[in-house]
Structure formats: structure tokens, C-alpha cells
Amino acid sequence: MKGQDKKILFPIGDSFQVIESSGEKKIECLKCGYVYGAADKDPKANSRMMERPVTFTSSLNGYGMADRFVIREFYCPQCGLLIAANTQLKEDPPFMEMSLSI
Ligand SMILES: [Zn+2]
DSSP states (O other), X not given: OOOTTOEEEEEETTTEEEEEETTXXXXXXXXXXXXXXXXXXXXXXXXXXXXXXXXXXXXXXXXSSGGGEEEEEEEOTTTOOEEEEEEEETTSOOOOOOOOOO
16 A cells, blocks of 8 residues: 555454554555455455355365355455455355454
């Protein structure tokens, strides 16, 4: 992110860092600087999602209830960094799991 007032506050894992810019705390991609949005919102909301069948990770999953589940992978829209992956019921909405209160 460009900006003279950008201050890096702290990293989160291998995918994100929290920054402060123009008085607002935001989450950005640790690899490329793409700004996902406000720090109190899950970065998945502004990522790119791809769905895969559960048999993608193991053919053994085909012996279970493979038709009921899906793997959802979330990527940085600018550099393609994988930021999360969840296995969920197909009918459930994408799982939002991160919200910082700083
Ligand atoms: Zn990125």
C-alpha cells in the first residue's frame, strides 16, 4: 500500500499484517501489500474463493459423504497467496472466522 502515513503494527501468521493508515487500522497481504479492508472485518470477505471437491485432498474422502461437502480456498486477489482453506457443508455460507478488536 502506498501512503506516507502507513505504519506497520504487527504481522498475523504468514499471510497478513495489520497497518495503520490515515488513522484507520487495516489488514493487508504480507506478500504484496493488497489491502483487504478494515482490521475488524474478516479478510476473506475481500479475497477470491475457489471451491474444490473433498476428493481433491484424498481419494479416500470419496468413501464418505463427499457429495455433501466442499473445500473452499481463499486467495489474495492481487498475488494469489493462499490465506485460508475450509471444509464445509456445501449449503453453508463461507465461514468467516477472523475479527480483530484493536
Ligand atoms: Zn497478496
